[in-house]
Amino acid sequence: MSTEAPAPPDGFLVRLRSGVGGRGAVSTAAEPVSPAAISAWCAVMSETGLRHVERADGEDPLAPMAMLDVWTMVGFDAVRLPERDAGEPQQVVYQMLDDAGFGGVVATNSNQAYVRTLRPGDIVSQQTALVDVSSEKQTALGVGHFVTTQVDFTDADGVVVGTRTFTVFRFRPGTGRSANADPRRARLVEAGLDPDDFLDPPQRPERPRPRWNQDQAWHWEGLRERELRIQRFTDDGRLVHPPATANPVTHAMDWDWIVASGRGVLHSWTVVRHRPLPVFDRPPVAALVELEEGVRLVSNVVGVDVEDLEVGMPLEVCWLDSHEDVTLHQFRAPRAPRRTGALDPGSLDVGDRLPGEVVEITVDLVVEGARATRDPQDVHHDRVAARAKGVRDIFMNIMTTNGLVSRWIGDWAGDQMELRSLEVGLGVPLHPGDLLALSGSVEAVGDDTVTVVFAGHAPVGTHVTGRAVLGVAGRGGGTGA
């Protein structure tokens, strides 16, 4: 398979790059930084940092650093979007790419650097510069160009409070490497046609599909409802799992079910390392879980490093929509409590691991995440619009990913540390019903800074990888309390 794409018109790249270095207009947020917006954002991200919630000293809450790019977003009032963006140097490039067939778009990187903490009353402005347009690249997604912009965020005095560098990949749909391994697709691409117009899309690998009959349907229906239903024989209250047709002791056939608490312990486990099914991006942990009600079931443990798996460890249920119409129970370690004391960078070693966390991606999280980050894109809140754009469902926006990561790292670092920068590379999207397993470790330790590298894995691939630098709150660049 050649990685050479059809040759673009002469001078195309030169024209694409003609606007590099150009800056767009300064755009000012419609509203100042407000406690209400901070509060709404914190609620969605489960942020409980003392500086960001109601403060004992009566001071206004401070905006979490990861909210840097929220203030100049236009909210769900999407009508204003094209008006404001027209003439921006990156929009000129996007239009040229659209016209040349590079209609596919995916964000690949977001790097934020924070200069100071924003507080209620701050009025944020932004100005975008076109930093780079790459030459034509073949990626797994397709043939296209990476476009990088940098946004400077300033306060009312025009002083920079933070910057964001952002890279998107604009590509020709249907020209992806994996897609074109199919010779039928390759021939269509060679003919200058979009294979998706002619062929069924490549099938997504799926987990083995459970089968059931009327003896167990109620159990699987329960999982759809996020209920862990366990069979109970009504004569003696005996719990049986997997379900049976008769009480093995009394032979009674009258039963109902209880809804288990979802708490249990790890009874045994294995990591499937040799040829896990294609649906698994990484070797899955298959586990035998003993529920506190006394029955066992086979499930997966998610978000726990293999070295930390231990027979007897406590677990709690979480949910994964594995198929269009199937939900599976999964188990995770209970969420680690937020650090209450001060993190002492001197006590850390490179390689120290952060407590893993598994976030359930719900419709609420995706939609409320978009709302709290004032993101107007319909693919984050409108299922019909998302499907019309060829996505199987709404998906979580990057700013919510940033928010969840910053909150999770903040829970580990505690209130005495704050983010200096947050760099993320983006992978597979997260849809409602997915799970995001966050894991990370200390990469470097300075006198009063800590660098953390992290990854967020979805069941079918890596959603995010990145690096965060933390500093002691109030020192360094930050001026926050």
Add this chain to the structure above:
Amino acid sequence: MAHARRTAIVGIGATEFSKDSGRTPMQLATEACLAACADAGIDPSQVDGMSLFSMERNVEIEVARNLGIPELRFFSMVNHGGGGGCATVGMGAMAVHVGAADYVLAYRAFNERSWHRFGSGVQGHHQSPEANDVSFSWTSPFGLVTPAQWAAIFATRYMHDYGATSEDFGRIAVADRRHAAVNPAAFFHGRPITLEEHQESRMISDPLRLLDCCQESDGGQALLITTMDRAVGLRNRPAVIAASAQGVAEDQWMMRSYYRDDITGLPEMGVVARQLWASSGLGPADVQTAVLYDHFTPLVLPQFEEFGFCGRGEAKDFIADGNIEMGGGLPINTNGGQLGEAYLHGMNGIAEAVRQVRGSSVNQVDDVRNVLVSSGSGVPTSGLILSTES
């Protein structure tokens, strides 16, 4: 049992064991059956019974056709694959004892490596909502789809409860491969392994390493069973069937009996063990060598415990210091087992027990009087005691 010591295995026949036989399973079955008849010194037309166990794809009527058998009076199929190996001999013994047949052939023949690999498990199954398909729904959606993965769940808990280690599992593999190394019929002839090599082998499904898992093989093995009355006139010394038994225990699943109070034992093997000792009048001290089913090494350890060679959780001590190797207290799998000789769902192990009784094994144990054989562990299973004396 009424047929105890009244029947015998009188013929064994096998093809070569390989990774690619280059011929059909039906031809392998035919060759193995002909070899077993020749070994006994009977004409194939005298065979009037066929005893099979499931996953056998060479249907008995076609094998009978190939052998020119004029009449089959007895034919049966025991369920549950590798757990049924010894049961085919038990079924044959019962059949000839009651006169349902005179000579019964039991066999396994497949291209398990070059054609259909059992190690790939149940991927792509689940076609119907009937009970057997539904039973996999409790495990397969979680990525637990192969025998190695199913076995690994037991192994992790066994290690936790009894302090056994990967090295303890490795000692089984080392013993098997040492025995295979001197067996010209073994696939791993001339290729012993060390415990270090075991420890360095890659992880398949924690805690199972590559060298904890038996190989996949092409080949065929047949056994011929008849009454002691007929056996005495045949070519070889009869391997007397002192006892045969099958076993299923409470809350039994196919390699996934995860819901019992204790998952570190093999209670179905206990059912087999109690019957074998009771009906033969023998005990662990009366056995000079054993062929213990070894698809995965961790499931060999609890077999010593179920058969009473040692107490619960003590197998790691029992197998230490070469006790299961030649010259030890209980040499096991002297053909190399399924890890070393071939994976024929245990049928080649029964043939090895016959050779030990005859005194013709390449790793002949001294003064053999009784040999214990077990079938698949973690599944509905079976066992045999073969003896020199009727």
